[in-house]
Amino acid sequence: MRRPTTLADSAAAQLRQEILDQVRPSGALLAEAAVARELQISRVPVREALFALERDGLVEFSGTGRAHVKTLRPEDFQELFVLRLALEPLGAKLAVPAIRRDPSRLESILAATHKATSLRELTRGDLDFHEAVMEASGHARLVRLWRSLRAELELWLAGLQQQLERRTKRTREATVADHQKLLRCFCEESPVAAERLMRQHVASWGACLPAPM
Amino acid sequence: MRRPTTLADSAAAQLRQEILDQVRPSGALLAEAAVARELQISRVPVREALFALERDGLVEFSGTGRAHVKTLRPEDFQELFVLRLALEPLGAKLAVPAIRRDPSRLESILAATHKATSLRELTRGDLDFHEAVMEASGHARLVRLWRSLRAELELWLAGLQQQLERRTKRTREATVADHQKLLRCFCEESPVAAERLMRQHVASWGACLPAPM
DNA sequence: CATTTTTAAACGGTATACCGTTATACAAGG
DNA sequence: CCTTGTATAACGGTATACCGTTTAAAAATG
Numbered sequence: 514m515r516r517p518t519t520l521a522d523s524a525a526a527q528l529r530q531e532i533l534d535q536v537r538p539s540g541a542l543l544a545e546a547a548v549a550r551e552l553q554i555s556r557v558p559v560r561e562a563l564f565a566l567e568r569d570g571l572v573e574f575s576g577t578g579r580a581h582v583k584t585l586r587p588e589d590f591q592e593l594f595v596l597r598l599a600l601e602p603l604g605a606k607l608a609v610p611a612i613r614r615d616p617s618r619l620e621s622i623l624a625a626t627h628k629a630t631s632l633r634e635l636t637r638g639d640l641d642f643h644e645a646v647m648e649a650s651g652h653a654r655l656v657r658l659w660r661s662l663r664a665e666l667e668l669w670l671a672g673l674q675q676q677l678e679r680r681t682k683r684t685r686e687a688t689v690a691d692h693q694k695l696l697r698c699f700c701e702e703s704p705v706a707a708e709r710l711m712r713q714h715v716a717s718w719g720a721c722l723p724a725p726m
Numbered sequence: 727m728r729r730p731t732t733l734a735d736s737a738a739a740q741l742r743q744e745i746l747d748q749v750r751p752s753g754a755l756l757a758e759a760a761v762a763r764e765l766q767i768s769r770v771p772v773r774e775a776l777f778a779l780e781r782d783g784l785v786e787f788s789g790t791g792r793a794h795v796k797t798l799r800p801e802d803f804q805e806l807f808v809l810r811l812a813l814e815p816l817g818a819k820l821a822v823p824a825i826r827r828d829p830s831r832l833e834s835i836l837a838a839t840h841k842a843t844s845l846r847e848l849t850r851g852d853l854d855f856h857e858a859v860m861e862a863s864g865h866a867r868l869v870r871l872w873r874s875l876r877a878e879l880e881l882w883l884a885g886l887q888q889q890l891e892r893r894t895k896r897t898r899e900a901t902v903a904d905h906q907k908l909l910r911c912f913c914e915e916s917p918v919a920a921e922r923l924m925r926q927h928v929a930s931w932g933a934c935l936p937a938p939m
Numbered sequence: 940c941a942t943t944t945t946t947a948a949a950c951g952g953t954a955t956a957c958c959g960t961t962a963t964a965c966a967a968g969g
Numbered sequence: 970c971c972t973t974g975t976a977t978a979a980c981g982g983t984a985t986a987c988c989g990t991t992t993a994a995a996a997a998t999g
Contacts, residue, residue: 519982544950555984557770560951564774568781577991578951592867599816603808654805658871732952757980768954773981790961791981 520554525562527552532571532582533667535674543572543580570665585669593665594719598712600658601643605695605711608649609704612696618645619696627689632681635688636670642692646699646711673722691717733767738775740765745784745795746880748887756785756793783878798882806878807932811925813871814856818908818924821862822917825909831858832909840902845894848901849883855905859912859924886935904930 528548531537543563545556552559563580566572573583612619622645626638640663647659670677677684691714698710741761744750756776758769765772776793779785786796825832835858839851853876860872883890890897904927911923 521982542950546950556951557983557985561773561777561982564777579991592865595816595820595865596867596871599812603812607808652805652808654809658809734952755980759980769981770953770955792961 519558521558521561521565524548524552524554524558525565528562528566529569529571529664532566533671535671537582539582539584539672541582543582545580568661570661571668583665583668585665585672589665590669593662593669594715596658596662597715598719600655600662601647601715602708602712604647604650604652604655604659605699606704606708607652607655608646609699609707611649611651612646612699616696616700618649619692619699623689623692623696626685626692629685632674632678635681635685636667639688639692640666646695732771734771734774734778737761737765737767737771738778741775741779742782742784742877745779746884748884750795752795752797752885754795756795758793781874783874784881796878796881798878798885802878803882806875806882807928809871809875810928811932813868813875814860814928815921815925817860817863817865817868817872818912819917819921820865820868821859822912822920824862824864825859825912829909829913831862832905832912836902836905836909839898839905842898843894845887845891848894848898849880852901852905853879859908 528537528543537543545559545563548563549556549559563572563574567574567580571583572580574580619642622638622641626635626642629635629638644656644659644663647656650656695707695710695714698707741750741756750756758772758776761776762769762772776785776787780787780793784796785793787793832855835851835854839848839855842848842851857869857872857876860869863869908920908923908927911920
């Protein structure tokens with residue numbers, strides 16, 4: 514069933530990884546020809562990959578059409594936070610029926626999060642949980658919005674890596690505990706209750722980040 | 727200050743117009759070569775325009791990479807409605823300070839709406855008002871989200887044209903009255919009140935549409 | 940040494956060409 | 970008449986080439 518993934522797609526994936534790994538640091542120029550040489554492909558798929566990454570919020574184009582790795586400012590984080598606060602409780606409310614029908618996906622993500630040792634794994638487990646909730650909402654556009662928020666969020670978190678590294682263990686326990694509470698709420702309480710709890714969860718997440726806002 | 731607009735941009739604008747005018751009806755194939763011939767340009771900028779229109783929600787790609795004018799179903803409208811209900815009250819709440827500082831833009835849009843004679847002008851005035859509110863929120867991502875919602879909304883409304891045409895006058899009066907109330911609320915009451923009133927406004931808009939949901 | 944001018948390299952926008960895949964219309968067979 | 974096979978046209982993905990613009994470095998000037 515897998516379609517032979519296009520060069521543009523794999524180029525986008527590769528660049529996304531390099532950006533989030535900070536191999537391509539904030540503000541770095543992504544020149545079509547140079548990237549094409551490095552990836553051993555022509556400029557055309559590179560160009561498309563850059564557009565896709567712009568849509569994801571990882572790349573921005575200057576007035577003269579040059580692509581740079583986006584530099585997130587504190588007010589960008591603020592915007593992302595406000596949007597999470599608006600969209601995730603909505604997603605949680607809508608997701609309750611589907612999760613009740615089959616909570617296994619959330620459970621397995623939760624188990625993986627519990628076993629996370631590195632900050633990278635923890636972040637991944639955290640965001641995967643939230644993404645699974647959004648997917649369970651059955652709201653296609655909401656999922657797309659979330660994915661775009663997620664990419665920018667990961668970019669932001671990548672910049673905070675050092676400051677977060679030491680607190681991995683405590684953060685992990687808090688995250689797992691919070692997510693467990695959410696999961697129980699999804700299965701046992703009303704959609705409105707799920708909505709409210711998700712709002713609190715996102716709010717406390719935003720409050721405990723070492724973000725210079 | 728104007729950049730010599732790129733061929734891809736003008737191609738996107740042209741196609742957008744033709745889609746909303748239903749010159750390119752729902753489901754129509756947008757073949758790169760054919761469009762390129764019609765617009766007298768090469769396939770490359772057409773290709774980029776199609777990607778841009780996909781981002782706007784006016785075009786969707788089949789599994790084999792073919793671009794078609796998107797066909798909106800009632801559940802798509804539902805999704806759009808739910809998102810408006812989540813995002814527009816938020817935008818209204820954030821916009822209150824900026825609108826109080828300078829309500830002139832909203833006022834002039836309102837005046838134009840009041841003079842609208844065709845359904846097209848009325849719809850434009852309605853959506854322009856909402857877009858101006860979102861812009862006043864100062865939330866760049868919220869504005870981008872709204873623009874994408876707006877495009878799909880216009881596509882949906884284009885499909886209902888006949889059913890709405892007769893009610894233009896009454897709709898216009900209701901719209902103008904509602905928007906006047908909103909504007910007054912922005913200038914005189916609290917952000918939370920503005921948020922609530924916007925929620926009601928969007929909700930009643932969704933309720934009075936002849937949408938087969 | 941600071942500032943301006945010149946120049947060469949880099950870059951993006953676009954056109955064209957090639958190839959394998961997909962769709963489609965038509966013909967053969969049931 | 971419907972199904973199935975096949976040929977052909979259409980289409981998308983990609984590579985390469987050209988050109989004007991932007992950028993950045995070097996050179997000239999004060």
